[in-house]
Amino acid sequence: MPWKRTAVTGTPALRSLLAYASPSSRNAQRQGLDLRTFRTVVDSGQLGSGITRVKVPMLAAHDFTVQAATSDGYASTRLIADAARAAGIATPLLDLSSELYAESVRLGNGRLDMSSVLTAIEARTDRTTGTTGRGGGFGAVNEGEGTAP
Template sequence: MTQPTGSSRAPLYGFVGLGVMGQPMALNLARAGTPLVVWNRTADRAEALHAAGAQIATSVEDVFARARVVIVMLLDEAVTDTVLGRGGPAFEKLVADRIVVSMGSTAPEYARGLAADVHAAGGRFVEAPVSGSRRPAEGGELVAMLGGDRETVEEVRPLLAPMCRETVYCGPAGTGVLMKLAVNLYLDTTIAALAEAVHFAQRQGLDLETFRAVVDSGQLGSGVTRVKVPMLAAHDFTVQAATSDAYANTRLIADAARAAGIATPLLDLSSDLYGESVRLGNGRLDMSSVLTAIESRTDTAPGRSTD
C-alpha cells in the first residue's frame, strides 16, 4: 500500500460518521492516543473530537487522502453509498490502496457487495459491526463482530481495542453482520419484552423500584436491565439506541430470515411495536420508547374502562 500523507504523527487513521454511536467511539480512539482524522456531514459533531486531539478533515476525500485505514460508521446503506460515492468514478480513487472498516449495521448481501467493490477498486475490506448502545460506546465496552479475510482482520483488530472490550472473528465478509443480526434479534425482542413487563407491573400498581430490585437480583439481571428498567420506569427515552434504528434492524433481520426460509414470530411482533413507536413520533428517541406503543394498545383496547 502507498503511504497516505499526514502529520508528523503519521500514519493517521480515519473515522467517518460521528453520530450517536460514532462520536463516542471516535472519542475513545482519540483519547487513547490514536492519531486520528475525522469527518462528519454535520460539522459541529466533530468539535469534541478536535478538543480530544483529532484532526478535522474538510471532506471524506480528505480523510481517505490522509489515512491508510478508514473506519466508516454511517446511518445506513444509502448514506454509506452516497458518502463513499459508490457506483461512481470517485469510489475507486477513494478506496484504492486503503482498508475500509465498516462498523455500521447493514444487510449481509450489502456487506458482501461492498467488500467486492472495495477489492475490485484495489482496496481491502473489514466489516466490524458492534453490539451495544451509546453507553457501552462511551465506556469502550462494545463487542465487534469481524468479517473479512483473516490477514486484514488481524491487521485492523488492534485499532478497535479502545472502542471494544471484545473483538470476535466470525468468518468472511457477510458473516459479521449476520452475527450481529442474530444478536440484535435477541436484543430487540428482549427490550420489547422488558418494556411489556414494566408496563404490566406499573398498571398493576406495583412499585417499579421493587420490580427493578427483583429483576436485577435474579438470573435475568444484566447490564440491559440495569440501564433500561430505570429508563422505562421514568419514561426517560434519552437516546442510547434510536427507535428508528431498532425498527430498521428488525426489518434487516426479517429480510435475512425470509431469504433463508426462517420463521421469526417473536421478532415480527416486536417489529410491529417498534414501528408503532416510530409512528407515534419516537423515531429518534431511545428504543425503550417501544413502551409507548404497548401503552397505546392498552389505552385503546376495546372495552377498556376510562374510570
Template structure:
C-alpha cells in the same frame, strides 16, 4: 497509519473519539459539519469531502446510517467511487443487509480496493466506554490487517469468516437484544398497570437470573421516564426489518421478532423514532388503550 472515519452520528462520534485517544491518526468527514468540527477540536484532521478522506488514509471506516446513505456518500457506480477506493481498504461498520455488503465488496474489489465488514454490538454508552464487540468479516489477509485498527473501539474483535457473516451475526445478536428489551418493557408495563411498586420490581429483576447490563440500563430509563437516545427507536426498527427480511429469505419463522418489529413500527409512526428504544413502551401503552376502548364499546 492514518485512518479515515466517515459518519459521526450517535455511534460514530464516540468511536472516532476513542480512536483519537488511542493515538490513531484520524481524518474525518460527516454530512453535517458540527460533529466533524468537534473531532477537529479533539485532534482529528477534518476533510472537506469524502474523496479527501480516501486520499489521506489507507484504511477508511464507514459508520453510515443506511444502504442508501452509503450508496450516495461513496458515489457507487461512478468513476469517483473507483478512484477513491483503489488501493484502499474500506471497512463497512454500519448495519445493512448482508447481501448489500457482499455487493459492495465486489464493487470495491473491481475498483482495485480491499474490503471488510465490521458491525458492532453495543449502544452509545458502550461505544463511549470503548466496550463494543466488533464482528469482523472479509478475506483472511484483510482481517489480519484491519483487526489492530479496530482494537481501540471495544473489548473484543471477533472474526466471523467471509463477507456477510459478520452482519448475519449482528442480526442474530440484535434479534436477541430487541426481543429482550421489548419483553422487559412489556413486563414493566404489566407491573405498572397492576399497581405494583416499580422499585420493588426493579430490585427483583436485578437480584434475579434475568439481570444484564442492558436490563439495568433500560429499567433505569423506564423508571425515570428517560428516553434520551442510546439506541434509537428508528434504528431498532431498521434492524428488526433486516432481521425479519433475512429470516424470510432463509425460509425461517421469526414470530417474536415479527411482533417486536410491529411494535417499533407503531412507535416510530407515532413520532417516537428519534428517542431511545425504551420508548416502545408508548406503543405498548397505546395498544392497551385501544384494547380498553374496544372492551368498553363492546360492553
C-alpha cells in the same frame, strides 16, 4: 458473511428483550408494585443484563433520552428479519417486536430511545381498555421524526 449470521442470531434477542421488558414494567406500575423491587427482581433473574439495568429504570421513569433511536431499532429489525427469511428462518418474536417499534415510530418517537416502544404498548392498552393512560406518544419531544410504514 459471518457478520450477517451474528446479527441474525444475536440482535433479535436484544430487540425482543426490550419489547418484552416494556409491558412488564408498565404492568408492574399499573399493579402498584414498587418499581425498585421490580428492577431488583429483573436484575437478579435470568433476564438481568446490562441492558435491563439501564433500560428498566428508563421505562419506569418514561425517560426516553436517546441511546439507540427507535427508528434505528425498527430498521435493524427489518434488516435482520429480511436476512433470516432469505435463509429460510422464521422470526415470530422479532416480527412482533418490529411491529411494536414501527408503532412507536408512527407515534412520533423515531428519534427517541428504543425504550419508547413502551408508548406503543400503552396505546394498544388504551385502545383495548377504552382508557387513556400514558400512551399515544407520551414524551415524544421530537414528534414526527422517523418514519415507519
